[in-house]
Structure formats: structure tokens, C-alpha cells
Ligand SMILES: Nc1ncnc2c1ncn2[C@@H]1O[C@H](COP(=O)(O)OP(=O)(O)O)[C@@H](O)[C@H]1O
């Protein structure tokens with residue numbers, strides 16, 4: 001097989017305007033090569049509200065794919081469009097290359113697991129799981145075998161006769177999952193399925209759902225607003241904002257190489273350097289991000305190597321978190337960076353005593369990434385605040401002449417090593 005055709009089949013996000021090309025690429029493929037789900041230029045409007053805007057997406061067979069974004073960003077609507085509970089205003093939806101845009105939900109080979117489980121309270125576990133098979137007139141022996149299979153998959157053997165009220169939240173969630181798996185859909189849609197569980201149980205279920213998905217090999221499309229959940233479970237993540245996809249990539253892609261200011265802030269601590277601050281530290285105007293764990297807190301006399309950036313400042317705030325400590329460092333050049341350090345030897349007293357001290361922040365140039373700055377940032381979202389991150393300084397600075405939107409993502413790079421590190425003369 002020619003290399004180009006392998007690349008062409010690679011699941012990926014498409015930028016707006018690529019729809020025509022993707023339509024050709026879906027229709028030109030056959031059988032196993034076809035994506036499990038394709039969205040081609042899909043928009044959904046409810047009156048004045050545009051819930052989903054020109055989304056192009058291909059999800060591969062067997063993939064664990066997450067849709068991540070804040071509340072109201074269009075995740076549920078996208079899922080409901082795939083399920084057939086909503087019809088798109090524009091665009092097409094294909095399952096395994098078959099256009100299902102105008103087909104009702106029961107003619108699509110997908111099943112949905114809802115956040116509230118929607119179990120029948122008067123039916124026991126086995127009857128809840130087998131309900132869909134009864135409706136489809138699957139014979140009793142076959143039905144019992146498949147219910148047992150599903151119970152085994154979600155590790156609930158022996159719970160057949162219990163009623164939902166006699167189960168814990170996690171067990172009810174497993175029944176809901178088994179009830180969808182028993183139909184053996186090609187694609188399983190899950191809308192914030194762990195939202196009702198407490199943190200500990202949610203973390204256990206994340207690992208478990210991921211293991212179940214690997215075992216059954218069904219394509220999972222998983223909606224969540226929880227970045228850690230998406231990073232933990234997914235093969236790939238689509239980050240949504242305002243009905244649009246900001247970036248699609250592996251967990252490491254979206255975390256280590258956020259394409260936009262919004263993604264940098266939503267999937268992690270934004271840690272942005274912009275305008276004059278970027279010019280002073282990075283040696284270029286633009287918007288840059290550096291992850292808090294990539295930065296080293298160094299002595300005020302420390303000097304960076306040629307491969308590193310350096311920013312002097314002082315520790316404004318210390319947050320002791322047990323395994324790590326988070327330092328908010330006010331930079332001499334203006335603005336603030338957050339640094340996290342693993343507490344290898346430090347005690348909380350030692351960490352807290354560093355408050356107010358002058359420091360130099362040092363990080364490798366390769367960890368300083370340019371991001372597209374066209375859209376809004378997480379902090380600008382009404383009513384949203386992420387911890388103690390303050391960006392008011394940068395928000396007041398005039399907007400920068402950088403290209404907006406997806407086209408900007410690939411066009412800029414970090415400045416070369418020879419860039420002036422002006423700030424290094426101060427401490
Ligand atoms: N049936 C509907 N009628 C009107 N507006 C809707 C409807 N469903 C969703 N919306 C709006 O569409 C936007 C996206 O909603 P949704 O897809 O539920 O977001 P998310 O799941 O990411 O929180 C929101 O502004 C929401 O209020």
C-alpha cells in the first residue's frame with residue numbers, strides 16, 4: 001500500500017473549507033478503511049443559537065474518541081446529531097461511509113449511554129440489560145447468553161436479580177453501559193456518563209470503561225467537560241468551544257502542543273506570554289505558552305544555557321498540594337507564570353517559606369510554544385475562573401497583530417536560539 005494512501009486514511013481533524021476534500025476521501029474508500037463516523041460540514045442552529053458550527057471530523061473504527069469542552073460548547077448536540085436525535089441544519093453524517101443524515105436513531109448502528117442512566121426502576125438488572133433485545137424479538141436463549149456476556153464485560157456477574165435501587169452509583173453506571181453493549185452497536189455514544197459519581201469512583205470507572213472499550217473493540221465517543229478525564233481515557237480528543245472544534249489530537253498533542261490560546265487554557269494552566277512580555281523573555285512578539293511542570297525554579301544568580309529561556313521574578317503565592325507545590329511567580333517583565341514542582345524532598349513549611357523570594361524561572365526553548373491567539377481565552381468566558389490564574393495584565397494589553405484561526409496554527413514558530421534574552425540582565 002502506498003504511503004500517501006495510509007496518510008490519507010489517518011483519522012484527523014479538518015479545518016473549515018476542507019469539506020469537499022474530505023467528502024471525496026470518505027467516498028473513495030472501502031470496507032475496513034472507512035471511518036466509523038464522519039461529520040462533513042455539520043452545523044446545527046436552534047433559532048438564533050448556533051450550537052454546532054461547520055464541524056468536520058473523522059473518527060476511526062475502534063477509537064476511544066472524546067469531545068471535550070466547557071458547558072454549552074456543543075458537545076451534547078454533536079453527540080445527538082450522530083445518534084439521530086437531532087437533524088443537522090447543514091452538512092452530512094456518515095457511519096462507515098453510509099450517509100445516515102436523514103435516518104431515524106433506530107436505523108443507525110449506534111447506542112447512547114446517558115448521564116442519568118435512565119434505568120427502569122421496576123426491572124431487575126438482567127431485565128434492564130436485556131430490554132432492548134426483547135424489543136428486537138431476540139429469542140430467550142440468545143438473549144440470556146448476551147445478557148451474561150454483557151454482565152461479564154462490566155464485571156457485574158451475580159447481580160442479575162437486583163433492582164437499580166439496590167445498587168451503588170458505580171454499579172448503576174455499569175448496568176447502563178451493559179444495556180448499551182448488549183446491542184453490539186458499532187459505535188457507543190457516552191454523554192458525561194460519570195458526571196453523577198464522586199471523584200474516587202469516577203477515577204476508578206475511567207480506568208474500567210477504558211479497559212472495557214479495549215476489550216470489546218467498539219468505537220466509543222465520549223463527551224466530558226473534565227480535561228483530566230479526557231486525557232486519561234482517550235486515543236484522541238476534540239476540544240470544543242462555541243460549537244467549533246479548536247483542535248483534534250492525541251492527549252499529548254492537545255496538552256503538550258495546544259494549537260490555540262483557548263486550548264492552552266482549557267486543557268491545563270494557560271501560562272501565556274504575550275506582547276511586551278513575550279518580547280522581553282522569548283525575544284519575539286506573539287503569544288507563547290509553557291506548561292507549569294516544564295519550568296524550573298532557580299536561584300536569582302542562575303544562568304540559562306543557550307537552549308533555555310529565563311525569566312526573573314518573585315514568588316507571589318505558594319499553594320501546597322501534597323504531591324506537588326504550585327508557585328505563582330510575578331515576572332519582572334510583567335504578568336505571571338505558574339510553576340509546579342514535585343515535592344521530592346520539600347515539606348509544606350519549606351515550600352510556603354519561599355513566598356516573596358526573588359527567583360529565576362528557567363525552561364527549555366522547545367517547551368515554549370506559539371499558540372494562535374485569534375479567539376478568546378478560557379479566562380474571558382463569562383462566569384468562568386480557573387483557580388488563581390490572573391491574566392488581567394495581558395487582557396489589558398492591546399491585541400497583537402497575529403493571524404487568527406486555524407491557518408495561523410502552523411505558520412509561526414518559536415524564535416531561533418539567537419533571539420535576545422533581554423531579561424537576563426536583570427534579577
Ligand atoms: N434544544 C435546544 N434548543 C435551543 N438551544 C439549545 C438546544 N440544545 C442545545 N441548545 C444550545 O446549544 C448550545 C450547545 O449546547 P450543548 O450541545 O448542550 O452543549 P454542551 O453539551 O457542550 O454543554 C447551548 O448554547 C445550548 O443552550
Ligand SMILES: [Mg+2]
Nearest residue numbers: 072075076077
Ligand atoms: Mg452536554
